[in-house]
Amino acid sequence: MPRQERPLESEETPLLRFAGDLRRLRRRVGLPSYRELGKRTSYSAAALSEALSGRRLPSLAITAAIVRACDGDTEEWTERWRRLAAAQPGADEAVPVPYVGLATYQVGDADRFFGREALTDTLLTLVDERPLVGVFGSSGAGKSSLLRAGLVARSSRTAIVMTPGADPVTELAVAIANLADEPADRVRTDLAADPEALRGWLAKAAADVLLVVDQFEEVFTLCDEAARLWLIRALTSAAGPQSRVVVSVRADFYGHCARHPELVTALHRAQVLVGPMTTEELRSAVAGPAAGAGATIETALVARLVSDVSGQPAVLPLVSHTLAEMWRRRRGVALTLAGYEDVGGIEHALARTAEHTFEQLTEDDRSAARLLFLRLVVPGDGTADTKRRVRRTDLNVPAALLDRLAAARLITIDRDSVTLTHEALLQAWPRLAGWIADDRDDLRALHRLTEATAIWEAHGNDPDTLYRGTRLEQAARLRNRLNPRERAFLDAGLAAEDARVRADQRTTRRLRRLAAGLTALTVLLAGTAIVARAAQHRAARQRNEALSLRASDAARDLIASRPSDAAALALAAYRLAPTTEARDVLVLAHAAAGATTLGHGYTQPPGRYAVTYDTGTQGELLWQRNGAAWRPAGRLPAANGYLHLGSLDERRAIYWTGRTGSSLWDLTDLDHPRQIEVPAGLGQLDSMDRTGSLLSAMSADRTAQVWRVGDRSIRTLPVPDVSGTAVLPDGSGIVLSRHDGDQDAIDLWTIDGRRVGTLLRVPHPAVLRAGPAGLIAVTSYAATIGMTILDATDPRAPRTVAQAGGLDEMANVAFDAAGRTVAVVDGAEARIWDAASGRALLRLRTQGLRLTTPRLDGSDLAVLDGRSTMWHLDADLAAVIQQTCARSTTVDWDRYFPDTNRRQLCP
Secondary structure, three states: OOOOOOOOOOOOOHHHHHHHHHHHHHOOOOOOHHHHHHHHHHHOOOHHOOOHHOOOOOOOHHHHHHHHHHHOOOOHHHHHHHHHHHOOHHHHOOOOOOOOOOOOOHHHHHHHHHOOOOHHHHHHHHHHHHHHHHHHOOOOOOOHHHHHHHHHHOOOEEEEEEOOOOHHHHHHHHHHHHHHHHHHHHHHHEEEEEEOOOHHHHHOOOOOOOEOOOOOOOOHHHHOHHHHHHHHHHHHHOOOOEEEEEEEOOOOHHHHHHHOHHHHHHOOEEEEOOOOOHHHHHHHHHHHHHHHHEEEEOOOHHHHHHHHHHHOOOHHHHHHHHHHHHHHOOOOOOEOOOHHHHHHHHHHHHHHHHHHHHHHOOOHHHHHHHHHHOOOEEEEOOOEEOOOEEHHHOOEEEEHHHHHHHHHHEEEOOOOOEEEEHHHHHOHHHHHHHHHHHHHHHHHHHHHHHHHHHHHHHHOHHHHHOOOOHHOOOOOOOHHHHHHHHHHHHHHHHHEEEEEHHHHHHHHHHHHHHHHHHHHHHHHHHHHHHHHHHHHHHHHHHHOOOOOOOOHHHHHOOOOHHHHHHHHHHHHHHHOOHHHHHHHHHHHHHHHHHOOOOOOOEEEEEEEEEEEEEHHHHHHEEEEEOOOOEEEEEEOOOOOEEEEOOOOOOOOOEEEEEEEEEEEHHHHHHHEEEEOOOOOOOOOOEEEOOOOOEEEEEOOOOOEEEEEEEOOOOOOOOOOOOOEEEEEEOOOOOEEEEOOOOOEEEEEEEOOOOEEEEEEEEEEEEEEEOOOEEEEEEEEEEOEEEEEEEOOOOOOOOOEEEEEEEEEEOEEEOOOOOEEEEEOOOOOEEEEEEEOOOOOEEEEEOOOOOOOOEEEOOOOOEEEEEOOOOEEEEEEEEHHHHHHHHHHOOOOOOHHHHOOOOOOOOO
16 A cells, blocks of 8 residues: 555645646556655665655656656656746746755655666675675775665665764664664664674664665774774674665775784675766766756766766765766756856865855855865875864854855765765865875874874873873874863873973982982091092083983974984984983984975885885886976876886886786886887796896796897806896896705806806895995895895905894895995894995984885985885985084074983084
8 A cells, every 4th residue: 555645735736736746647557656756767665755745846767757657648758847947936946956066866866866786786686695795996986875875776775874973882873773763872882891792783774674774984083992892793783684784995995904804804805996987877877867957967077077087086076066066056957067167167166165155255264164174184194195074062163164164065064973975076176185295293283183082081081191291292282173071181191291391300309308318428538539539520420421312202293293303313313412312312313303304105215316206106206307306297107016226227127026927117207208119928026236227037937037128038047046147237137046055146147148156145035235446235034034235346256235134024135226225124224334434333222113125326225115205315424414504503402401401402
């Protein structure tokens, strides 16, 4: 028995008469239920009910679908719809914007959701087959719209849609309580006590539930460890025959999911990848909503849009926003190519909207808007930046400003929270991207402080969870950006720190009185005066060393956020007591102050060239134009491998080694790298000389090969069981490692195939690296990782220049171009030796900084860190001090070095 419709109040207006006639048309064919009508029209029951309600004019597409399903005259109803739309007061308002802009397509938008029909079918089939399904795709690929306007709108199951937020237990409890008609507090209590209780609550809410968890990556960016593990256990246990679970995850968080065995098992063969739309899908997504609204769209406009965005996975929100802006500026019922160009096209439409909205604000509102937008961002750490949801009560922003930004579709205001409408805004709006770049360190600190505040409140304002030391100082600098909860956390920390300082001062005064008494006793004991004086000197030296070490630790903590202040503090510590730790931090802080960020990901150190790459897609070659500025050149394909520069001076060639083989590139034209054809039968490329013309490789049968660019023949050396090759930079020979029992023998051969002799034997496996002036680095992997640097100028009597043991897997070696010095860097230390004497020039502890991939130029060691930032470590301490003194050297001496005489930091 179909559900009774709410009767129309009257049919006095054309709109109500239109709805009444549609209802009579439905009755004429037996009054099919909305569910039955939905099967005939492919629209949801909710959308059909809204279309026949008489509250607003339905779209032309849904009107035509209802008429066809009820055997009506489609052409007659289409003409009637157009007359009614044109006669409506404010005709533009009578036809809602058919594109959602930056917002997500909701269930009620199914009638204007085009282009993902095939993917929706695939997802529906997989949900029927598997209890838990993962939907993966890049930001902007349309995952959220696919779930709502595709999956949920077409599914017969009762749907619950939620996002985890920072408290997934509460989010789930509220969603279930609304459906099960139960108090949310009761549901939350049960769920918090046992994550597996979710299965029972879903069964109570409905007989056949579809639980959709959108933006699942929030469990890794917003949730703490306990909440993350709770949600994963709850979802994997709840998924079953009666309760289907679908999670959507941004593609760059795929590896985070793989860290949880329960998810790996549940998602096996249960994944859908949302990629870029095909050309036909894009045409449908662009033209379909316009046709449903009774408008036309120029063929040239469709072709231009498809050309501008084809193959790009993250531009769908920008397309929708651009079309929505065009719709608001349209003339008549046509969308044209001229209108597309007027709004700035895909690339500039969103930026124009955001910038125009921002420019209309007052100065006070602009400042508030900047703080608001930065609050809504989680800065990436190895991943792209993401948006975050923030409670309205945690925002010091006027309600009028929030409403204005929401009206411009830049932010979305939910029941009690605010978020960016879409992450596309992070890259498309240059002003916001600039704010994030300028404030990245402060943003990370603010994000950590927000989490710390929540922990402090959750533990009943436990003083042990308060900030202290360097973190407290950094938080104090952010006071003007804190909300009341965070400011209370900061004030509690400052009060506790002040209490500790006063307690320390009282202890110091007691010690001074005690020292005064001891001094008087010393005067009385004149015979022990010399011994006491020496003890006093020792005590002062030990005290100074202790203070120097403590200040060095504090300076190390400041390197990432305030390198100049860190350098000044390390210099003060070194002046007080020249400890090794103070020297290390001084050199590192000086390097950080002049660090340059090259890009994201890396495989080769900075010289004249550098290579960056993004995750498994392609690499970008950079070259240095004037010794300081880096300029991007061409882009090179990459896939699960690494890129290696062959020549740093002649722009000769580059080769790439990955799981699928090697390729050689000519860099004569830096903007258009050209791949060089290599002969068939050449194995995995290992190395090349400094000109990039002589290369070594290892064949599949583990024999060494030598090939010169341009030759048709490949020379094979008569050496069995080869494990590695390295051509000497001058092209005069080749170093091979070969298995020999339980060791690797390191042999030197001439290019024409004559064995010169064995240089060294090491536990295998071994890795080779040849440098200038006969220098060779041999890394062995036994119980621990060790590296030996040889001078093989005289191959009959090779000389050990340096040895480094206890290295980690990040260990790498570099030689300067003249062969005067050699450097080894791993995750713990950076070391430089003089190649002629073997004398250590520099040895720095780098724990926590993860410096790697070195390039050496004399005593200056350039290294990249895990964020592709270039550091220059100078072995000349006097030069480091001179350059540090050229900057500000303000230090709070009394705080870090109490009861000591102030030292002069700079000459």
